[in-house]
Amino acid sequence: MPEQQEISLSILKKRWLKFKTLKRGYYSFILLIVLYGLSWFLPALINNRALIVSYDGELYFPVVSGYHSGSEFNQDVPGEALYRELQATWKQAGSDNWLILPLYPYSPFEDITVQGNKMYEPPSRTHWLGTDNTGRDVFARLCYAFNISISFALVLTILNYIIGVIIGGSMGYFGGKFDLFFQRIIEIWSSLPMLFVIIIISSIIRPSFFLLIFIYTIVNWIGMTYLMRAEFYREKSKDYVAAALSMGQTNFKVMFKHILPNSMVPIITYFPFAVVGGISALVGLDYLGFGMPPPTPSWGQMLDVGLQNISKWWMVFAPVSAQFVTLIMVVFIGEAVREAFDPKVYSRLR
Amino acid sequence: MTTYFIRRILLMVPTFLGSTILIFVILQMAPGGPLEQTIQQLQAGAMQSGESVGSVGDIMGGGSSVLPPSALRELKRFYGFDKPIYQRYLSWLGVWPREIKHREVKFENGATEAQKNVGRGTYMTLRLEDDLVQVYDKDGKLSNVWKASIDTDGAEENLILATIFQTEFSGILTGNLGTSYTYDQPVTEVMAPRFKISVFFGLTGLFLSYIVCIPLGIRKALNHGSAFDFLSSVTIFVAYSIPGFALGGVLLVLFGGGTFWDVFPLGGFRSPTDVWETLSLWGQIKDQLWHAVLPIIAWSIGSFAGLTVLMKNSLLENISQDYIRTAFAKGLQEKRVIWVHAIRNSVIPIASGIGGVIGVVIAGSYLIEKVFNIDGFGKMGFQAILDRDYPITLGFLVIVVMIRLVANILSDIALASVDPRIRFK
Numbered sequence: 001m002p003e004q005q006e007i008s009l010s011i012l013k014k015r016w017l018k019f020k021t022l023k024r025g026y027y028s029f030i031l032l033i034v035l036y037g038l039s040w041f042l043p044a045l046i047n048n049r050a051l052i053v054s055y056d057g058e059l060y061f062p063v064v065s066g067y068h069s070g071s072e073f074n075q076d077v078p079g080e081a082l083y084r085e086l087q088a089t090w091k092q093a094g095s096d097n098w099l100i101l102p103l104y105p106y107s108p109f110e111d112i113t114v115q116g117n118k119m120y121e122p123p124s125r126t127h128w129l130g131t132d133n134t135g136r137d138v139f140a141r142l143c144y145a146f147n148i149s150i151s152f153a154l155v156l157t158i159l160n161y162i163i164g165v166i167i168g169g170s171m172g173y174f175g176g177k178f179d180l181f182f183q184r185i186i187e188i189w190s191s192l193p194m195l196f197v198i199i200i201i202s203s204i205i206r207p208s209f210f211l212l213i214f215i216y217t218i219v220n221w222i223g224m225t226y227l228m229r230a231e232f233y234r235e236k237s238k239d240y241v242a243a244a245l246s247m248g249q250t251n252f253k254v255m256f257k258h259i260l261p262n263s264m265v266p267i268i269t270y271f272p273f274a275v276v277g278g279i280s281a282l283v284g285l286d287y288l289g290f291g292m293p294p295p296t297p298s299w300g301q302m303l304d305v306g307l308q309n310i311s312k313w314w315m316v317f318a319p320v321s322a323q324f325v326t327l328i329m330v331v332f333i334g335e336a337v338r339e340a341f342d343p344k345v346y347s348r349l350r
Numbered sequence: 351m352t353t354y355f356i357r358r359i360l361l362m363v364p365t366f367l368g369s370t371i372l373i374f375v376i377l378q379m380a381p382g383g384p385l386e387q388t389i390q391q392l393q394a395g396a397m398q399s400g401e402s403v404g405s406v407g408d409i410m411g412g413g414s415s416v417l418p419p420s421a422l423r424e425l426k427r428f429y430g431f432d433k434p435i436y437q438r439y440l441s442w443l444g445v446w447p448r449e450i451k452h453r454e455v456k457f458e459n460g461a462t463e464a465q466k467n468v469g470r471g472t473y474m475t476l477r478l479e480d481d482l483v484q485v486y487d488k489d490g491k492l493s494n495v496w497k498a499s500i501d502t503d504g505a506e507e508n509l510i511l512a513t514i515f516q517t518e519f520s521g522i523l524t525g526n527l528g529t530s531y532t533y534d535q536p537v538t539e540v541m542a543p544r545f546k547i548s549v550f551f552g553l554t555g556l557f558l559s560y561i562v563c564i565p566l567g568i569r570k571a572l573n574h575g576s577a578f579d580f581l582s583s584v585t586i587f588v589a590y591s592i593p594g595f596a597l598g599g600v601l602l603v604l605f606g607g608g609t610f611w612d613v614f615p616l617g618g619f620r621s622p623t624d625v626w627e628t629l630s631l632w633g634q635i636k637d638q639l640w641h642a643v644l645p646i647i648a649w650s651i652g653s654f655a656g657l658t659v660l661m662k663n664s665l666l667e668n669i670s671q672d673y674i675r676t677a678f679a680k681g682l683q684e685k686r687v688i689w690v691h692a693i694r695n696s697v698i699p700i701a702s703g704i705g706g707v708i709g710v711v712i713a714g715s716y717l718i719e720k721v722f723n724i725d726g727f728g729k730m731g732f733q734a735i736l737d738r739d740y741p742i743t744l745g746f747l748v749i750v751v752m753i754r755l756v757a758n759i760l761s762d763i764a765l766a767s768v769d770p771r772i773r774f775k
Contacts, residue, residue: 327591
């Protein structure tokens with residue numbers, strides 16, 4: 001009998017391989033990860049400060065070292081040096097000084113107070129997506145907002161998951177009065193229009209990034225909690241839990257080492273859709289003016305400016321497309337993850 | 351079953367109380383409330399007229415200020431901040447007597463008796479007895495209509511201040527939502543026309559999305575894997591990835607006559623009243639529809655993706671069931687099997703979702719209302735928060751909470767009535 005090489009794959013590995021075959025989701029996943037990774041290096045890619053300046057034989061690194069006044073490079077401007085103009089003058093004069101600018105030499109914060117910037121410039125070769133109501137470059141802001149949006153949604157979702165697993169898990173596992181008490185709380189919570197509550201709270205305290213996440217978590221934890229409650233409730237009655245308990249495992253260990261890994265499917269399949277919710281919520285809040293404090297780059301704030309000036313079409317199209325492309329990638333990932341983790345096989349008609 | 355629903359309806363009461371207490375406390379505890387805003391406005395007004403003013407803190411503490419203590423007391427009373435928070439909440443509910451028609455009374459230097467005209471030439475006599483003030487009418491009997499209390503804060507030396515007032519039970523339980531600070535109208539009167547607008551959009555959007563989504567879902571399920579299925583899936587992904595209000599913005603830019611096509615108006619519920627009234631009935635209908643097209647598209651897009659996918663998956667699941675195979679085996683025609691056997695079971699999840707959709711559609715639309723500048727219910731609530739108009743904010747939230755609670759029960763009833771297998775206990 002020929003020895004049969006049986007390769008035993010873990011279920012996670014099988015699912016990962018299945019996920020890789022779903023091209024749309026898989027490539028979205030890779031692309032999104034690369035873009036998000038890159039977005040952490042935005043200050044070196046999209047910025048008005050030069051990467052390297054060589055002036056009088058000395059090297060400067062303004063991206064890292066920060067503020068350099070114009071007079072340091074013998075430039076006659078008030079305040080910070082204008083590196084784009086500096087480069088042009090040096091080139092024209094054919095001097096030995098040189099500097100390297102980032103790929104896209106505009107910062108998301110430089111407005112009309114910086115020489116040469118104009119309000120509402122339509123898209124052109126210098127400003128790829130035009131400028132906004134204060135002369136800031138739309139493309140630069142768009143990219144920085146991408147990083148903030150994704151980070152916001154990720155941190156928010158993970159926090160919600162932690163709370164959901166702990167509270168929801170305990171509700172399902174212990175049941176009884178604890179469960180009843182939190183069920184009432186959840187019922188009260190879910191009867192409130194949550195975006196409104198957030199607006200009320202944000203209108204009182206001007207939120208920062210983490211404060212906004214904190215507020216949003218307070219109002220948003222119920223979804224995951226309810227999901228985990230049902231999951232733990234179902235798993236609790238299975239034999240392996242009884243076996244673990246009879247071997248003297250503590251409740252804590254049973255919950256997190258035995259039940260949790262078995263409840264992973266809903267946790268993972270739900271994740272991308274929770275991220276979609278987080279991104280959309282931030283855009284909505286920013287649009288209403290109750291999100292990140294200005295001048296944080298944000299799609300919602302750009303949309304607000306655009307909708308106040310309907311004829312400045314790029315101010316509406318740019319953020320909506322950015323949001324749309326990001327969300328559709330996440331949705332593709334979500335769909336592929338669901339397919340890989342929780343496949344539904346439908347038999348055909350007849 | 352009936353017992354179950356009665357219990358559900360009874361359970362609404364604690365939930366309702368819990369959520370209103372929560373909102374009430376958040377609003378009342380918040381700094382920068384209506385009282386402080388009014389004081390600040392008065393201060394700013396005084397500043398313009400060139401008087402020197404202290405900080406808000408000074409004024410609140412009754413220190414040097416442009417506001418005389420009596421005016422401050424009057425303001426506090428107007429906004430209800432003269433009472434502890436639990437009393438405010440209970441009288442807002444309507445189970446604690448509310449003080450109305452109050453007038454101030456001064457007791458001059460050591461006097462224990464004061465007279466007060468309470469209107470129509472009727473004088474009431476107030477007598478200080480120990481720490482209490484009693485009100486007597488002109489026959490010398492204790493009045494059972496008027497009551498009085500001593501004002502402790504803001505009292506000056508040798509001068510005792512008292513307030514004479516009537517009481518009344520009036521709150522949300524008696525249908526009184528209070529009077530708006532900004533509109534100076536009863537809250538219900540502010541709400542009614544705006545609520546109608548939102549319901550118009552909400553229900554039209556709901557109706558349209560059901561009309562489109564159910565047949566679309568059925569068609570997708572029957573042609574699962576076909577080119578049509580693929581193409582419509584793309585549309586669904588697009589619809590899911592673009593929030594309704596953002597789509598509304600894009601539609602406005604494209605069709606609102608800015609840079610591109612001038613097809614639809616830039617917003618509003620209908621033409622301004624002076625134009626509206628000159629239109630014939632047919633013209634009014636056309637005008638209304640012309641204004642409604644873009645907002646309704648934005649409104650329906652939210653439920654479009656979810657509903658279609660729900661319908662498709664539910665039908666797919668049913669088609670793979672044994673009873674369908676049995677029906678085919680009996681020799682029934684495909685049409686009959688699908689339209690009579692499978693569809694009837696597939697609409698169950700759709701029917702049960704209707705309550706939740708109603709709740710969201712009616713109340714969750716302020717983003718779209720803001721984009722299209724429609725003076726609807728959601729926009730009113732949003733504006734009320736900005737203006738610190740607490741009666742409207744609270745009234746708005748009460749209505750939204752009520753709609754949601756009722757909608758939840760409605761969807762259970764809908765579920766129970768379309769699916770006889772379901773037994774709630």
